[in-house]
Amino acid sequence: MKVLAILYNGYKAAKAEPRLLGTVENELGLRAYLESLGHEYVVTSSKDGPDSDFHKHIADTDILITTPFHPGYLTKDLMDKAKNLKVCVTAGVGSDHVDLNAAVDRKIQVLEVSGSNVVSVAEQVMMSILLLVRNFVPAHEMIERGDWQVSDIARNAFDLEGKVVGTMGAGRIGYRVLQRLQPFNCKELLYYDYNALPASAENTVNARRVEDLKDFVSQCDVVTVNAPLHEGTRGIINKDLLQHFKPGAWLVNTARGAICNAEDVASAVKSGQLRGYAGDVWNVQPAPKDHPWRHMKNPLGGGNGMTPHYSGTTLDAQTRYAEGTKTILQNYFEGKPQDPGNVIVGLGKYESQSYGKR
Ligand code: NAD
Numbered sequence: 606m607k608v609l610a611i612l613y614n615g616y617k618a619a620k621a622e623p624r625l626l627g628t629v630e631n632e633l634g635l636r637a638y639l640e641s642l643g644h645e646y647v648v649t650s651s652k653d654g655p656d657s658d659f660h661k662h663i664a665d666t667d668i669l670i671t672t673p674f675h676p677g678y679l680t681k682d683l684m685d686k687a688k689n690l691k692v693c694v695t696a697g698v699g700s701d702h703v704d705l706n707a708a709v710d711r712k713i714q715v716l717e718v719s720g721s722n723v724v725s726v727a728e729q730v731m732m733s734i735l736l737l738v739r740n741f742v743p744a745h746e747m748i749e750r751g752d753w754q755v756s757d758i759a760r761n762a763f764d765l766e767g768k769v770v771g772t773m774g775a776g777r778i779g780y781r782v783l784q785r786l787q788p789f790n791c792k793e794l795l796y797y798d799y800n801a802l803p804a805s806a807e808n809t810v811n812a813r814r815v816e817d818l819k820d821f822v823s824q825c826d827v828v829t830v831n832a833p834l835h836e837g838t839r840g841i842i843n844k845d846l847l848q849h850f851k852p853g854a855w856l857v858n859t860a861r862g863a864i865c866n867a868e869d870v871a872s873a874v875k876s877g878q879l880r881g882y883a884g885d886v887w888n889v890q891p892a893p894k895d896h897p898w899r900h901m902k903n904p905l906g907g908g909n910g911m912t913p914h915y916s917g918t919t920l921d922a923q924t925r926y927a928e929g930t931k932t933i934l935q936n937y938f939e940g941k942p943q944d945p946g947n948v949i950v951g952l953g954k955y956e957s958q959s960y961g962k963r
Pocket residue numbers: 697698699700720722723726773774775776777778779797798799800831832833834837838859860861885886914915916917918958959960961
């Protein structure tokens with residue numbers, strides 16, 4: 606079989622650090638395994654446009670491996686070219702770069718390594734909430750500049766204690782964020798999700814479900830987005846919804862950039878309607894140099910906690926999602942059942958309830 610992997614270039618770092626498994630150089634550690642079974646393994650970072658390796662090789666690929674960090678967008682049109690394609694594996698979590706509805710129609714299975722990096726992301730969410738609420742980035746920039754003016758920072762720095770924090774999406778990551786918020790003595794923890802948590806799980810983290818999205822955001826000092834990107838979440842955080850946020854709320858999005866309207870969020874930060882926005886996911890990746898999220902600032906000069914997409918690709922996470930990808934391939938080659946939690950699209954139907962209420 607032909608296995609095609611779309612990964613990001615790691616260059617010098619990947620040569621020096623073999624645990625950077627999700628790179629073109631280190632190939633998810635799969636080459637020896639795949640070749641020992643007689644499979645062809647093509648690895649590339651070239652993914653966009655008709656002349657890219659992705660578009661050329663997809664025509665006779667049997668198994669496609671992609672990562673959300675350098676997404677190879679598998680559109681309906683590309684699927685029509687991919688006559689042999691049977692399985693798409695996401696090395697990581699989040700398979701929105703695949704047209705899932707088209708995969709259902711064509712009986713192409715979509716699997717991901719569920720859970721592989723959810724702790725990594727939950728930790729990044731905690732860091733992002735704290736750096737916004739405490740006004741960390743401008744404080745650090747001041748130090749690097751050689752300045753020292755405490756009042757300029759403290760005028761927009763707060764405690765997380767006593768604030769209302771809500772997660773949009775209370776699945777693996779959202780729930781772990783609620784768990785990690787426990788010792789901060791927040792005023793209240795809320796969640797918005799069409800799948801209610803079991804009562805025992807709700808009680809464990811003392812979180813209250815709010816069923817209406819506008820009502821939910823209007824109660825939160827901090828909103829963290831932990832839902833997948835699908836037709837029900839694309840662009841859902843836009844000018845209209847932002848009007849229902851508490852004035853000066855903080856927004857953290859490590860789920861997918863396109864859940865937010867980029868211009869609307871940037872305007873809300875610039876006007877101070879949002880006190881800050883942090884996250885690592887962008888509506889286009891790599892983000893163009895002039896993307897409004899790179900330089901947006903609130904009226905007091907802070908409120909930007911953006912990073913490149915790396916929260917789910919720590920070295921610890923890479924070990925887990927590389928191993929998980931291999932297990933999915935082994936199961937497939939040996940005709941063994943897949944872990945049900947890893948199956949997003951099975952043969953001709955959605956197996957996950959996370960990509961829209963069906
Ligand atoms: P999960 O499937 O365990 O949980 C997702 C939850 O979102 C589910 O409970 C689902 O019901 C809920 N949901 C779906 N649509 C919703 C909506 N419209 N409103 C509210 N809730 C909704 O997934 P997870 O492991 O928690 O991951 C969530 C997402 O985080 C992934 O799909 C991915 O996009 C993103 N992610 C990002 C990184 C990163 O590196 N930044 C890494 C891993 C995952």
